[in-house]
Amino acid sequence: MEKQICVFLLFLFFFPKAYGELCSPMFKAKKIATFDKKLNNEISGISYSNTYTNRIYIHNDSGSDASFFVTDTRVRVNNKVKIYGYYAVDFEDMDVGPCGKDDCLFIGDIGDNGHRRDFLNIIVIKEQYKFPKILRPFKNIKVRYDDGKSHNAESLSIHPGTGDLYILTKSGSELPKLFTLPHSTWIKADTKKIYPLTLVGDIDLSKIFRNAPKKITSMDISPDGKKFIVLNYNNAFEFNLDLASVNSLSTHYLLENTIHKKVDLKRLIQQEAITYTPSGDLLYTTERVGFLAKPHLYKVFCHPEEG
Secondary structure (H helix, E strand, C coil): CHHHHHHHHHHHHHCHHHCCCCCCCCCCCEEEEECCCCCCCCEEEEEECCCCCCEEEEEECCCCCCEEEEEECCCCCEEEEEECCCCCCCEEEEEEEEECCEEEEEEEECCCCCCCCCCEEEEEEECCCCCCCEECCCEEEEEEECCCCCCCEEEEEECCCCCCEEEEECCCCCCCEEEEECHHHHCCCCCCCEEEEEEEEECCHHHCCCCCCCCCCEEEECCCCCCEEEECCCCEEEECCCHHHCCCCCHHHHHHCCCEEEECCCCCCCEEEEEECCCCCEEEEECCCCCCCCCEEEEECCCHHHC
C-alpha cells in the first residue's frame, strides 16, 4: 500500500498537467453583479449550469422556504422556483452534475449547527430550459454519516465524471471531514431508506497553509474533475487532485503532497458560496446583507487573457 501511494505521489509531481492547472489570477477578484437583497438575503449556495449558457443557480440559507433561484451572471433575471412538498431545514450548498442521461441540480439540506439531525437530505432536480414556479424534485435522498456522528456541513459537490456526491463538513473543534455517496447508490435511492455517506478522509488546511482557518463554507469540483476548491471566510484553496482517484486512500495525506494554491479573494463578510464556471474561472458571493453589506457577485479570472 505504501508503495502504491509513493508511486501516485511521484506521478503527481512529475506529471501535474495530467490533472488540472491551478487558478493564477493576475489581479484581484472583480465585482460583476449584485443580487436583489430582498430576494437573496442569505445566499449560501451557488452553481453554474453546464447546459445553459450564462445560467447560474443560487439558494438562500436556513429560515427560508424550500426554493432556489434561476438567474445569470448579470442578474438580469432572477426567477424563484419552489420545491413542492418539501420543508427546508438548512439549505447550505448546491451543485450541478450528471444524473443518468441528464444534468441535475443538487441542493444540500445538510446544515446541522446543533448536531441533532438523524439524517440529511439531498434534493435532486432535473435541469430544464424553463422551470415552473413550483416543481416536484426528481429525488429526495436521505443520508447519514457512516462514522455514526452528526456533523455540520456547508459544502457539497458532484463529480462531473463519475456523478459521485461529496459532502465536506464545516468543522469546529475537529478537522473537516470529506464524505462521499457513489452515483450507483444515489441514482437508485428510495425515499424510505437512509444511505450511508462513506468517510474519505480529513482535510487539514492548517497543515498546508499557515494560519488557515479550519471552517470550510463551500466547495466545488472543476468541470473536468481534475481539481477542486474549498472556501472559507478569508480565501479559497485549490487542489490539483481528482477526488475520484482517492476514495480509498487518506485524503489528509494526499493533500499534504499534492500541488495546491491559495486563491486570494476580495474578502466578503460571511462568504459561503463558490463555483467554477465552465471555462474554469470562479464565482463567489456572500451570505451577509445589511446597510454596509450587499449580496455582490464576484468573479476570479483564472486565465489572465480573459480579464
